[in-house]
Amino acid sequence: MRITSALAAAAILTLAAACGGGGGGAQSSSAPNEPVKINFLSLAWQKESVAANKQLVDEWNKANPNIQVTYVQGSWDNVNDQLVTQFAGGTAPDVIHNDSPALSGFASDGYLLDLKDKLPAELKSDIPQPAWDTVTFDDGKGQQGVYGVPFLQESQVIIANKKLLDASGARVPTPDNPWTWDEFSAAAKKMTKGGNFGVAWPMKSPVNKTLNLALNFGGTFFQTADGKTTVKVGPEEREVLQRIHDQLYKDKSADPAALGQGTADPLPAFYKGKFALLPAGVFLRQQVAEQAPEGFEWVTLPAPKGTSAQQGAVSQTLSIAQDSKHPDEAMKFIAFFLNGANQAKLAKGDWLLPTSQAAAADPAMTTKENGWDVATASAKNLVVAPFLKVNGFDEWKTKVATPTLQEYFANKITIDQAASKLVEDGNKVLERYQR
Secondary structure: OOOOOHHHHHHHHHHHHHHOOOOOOOOOOOOOOOOEEEEEEEOOOOHHHHHHHHHHHHHHHHHOOOEEEEEEEOOOOOHHHHHHHHHHHOOOOOEEEEEHHHHHHHHHOOOEOOOOOOOOHHHHHHOOHHHHHOOEEEOOOOOEEEOOEEEEEOOEEEEEEHHHHHHHOOOOOEOOEOOEHHHHHHHHHHOOEOOEEEEOOOOOOOHHHHHHHHHHHOOOOEEEEOOEEEEOOOHHHHHHHHHHHHHHHOOOOEOHHHOOOOOOOOHHHHHOOOEEEEEEEHHHHHHHHHHOOOOOOEEEEEOOEOOOOOEEEOEEEEEEEOOOOOHHHHHHHHHHHOOHHHHHHHHHHHOOEEOOHHHHOOHHHHOOHHHHHHHHHHHHHEEEOHHHHOOOHHHHHHHHHHHHHHHHHOOOOOHHHHHHHHHHHHHHHHHHHOO
């Protein structure tokens, strides 16, 4: 899962504002039975996922000669800059793959079609409301609209070295009975011995992981009163931050070598047994399955729980450009592309969780092989991430939260100092977005 960079988001807001809104909700320009062509911008990048995307487009085109879809390969690295230019020039693809945090700005600037009255009943009912909440935004005129169809989500799990887990004697958590954070810390201490550590926290990009897990204790990091949103770092928000910090510097059960690394960087040390537990997004299972040395045994464990097991969620999405000349045909294609059976194929390709309830029930999504049973079960804990609705979040994340949390986890500042920076510097950022 990828979340839009602050720079990209800033570019979106600046250029979109300069260029004005999009079109006015175009209806299909084609006469009945006249063949139409639709461009589909896909951001699939993993080999299996690209193959699944292209296969579904081929299936559609063979079955629908009057609505032909052209697959256009895009990149997460520059998609929003590309879309800003295309929206302004009226050349945006009809169907657009993106992630939910990017939709808010495009929706409020009038570049995306409100889908709430176009969604087929079967597609609407197959996807739970919490997932729809991730794509519901203000249209810039005070009305709420649905600006995408959510179809893949990421949750946090723990990937464990089975040999070290078994040897520790710790209770093996299950989706119905996950570790509490206290049990997680105790298990990590048991596994810390002989120069090896119980857990590794790669914190090169600490914001999404910590904010999503903060919901375990009801930590939202933002609050809105009288129409104004401000940053909040109270007892609920501090819980997960403090517990990770304690593993690093109080329990000394977390590998300090992993602290400055990206999510996948600690894997070579993981395979060597330098630590036993790696909290990560469910997608990382793919690299472990494909790259682990022969004989290495690993299991997927549910994330720990606090006062609840809730985690924040964002979604990958398919949207329709407001200026599309074929919105009804585009919706028909999306309904096919994201039906239950097809979402199962897409989820397997990306090693993420389908939003479709029918897809989640697919045997491939519930097998114990490669931890799919644990990963899929975690979907029930996903709720809309509070930051998703915060105008200015991307700038707060990049300019304030990322460096502050990196300093805190590096033990260069206290949690009180971190909280002050997150709130005081953060509110200065948000203020600019609320004038």
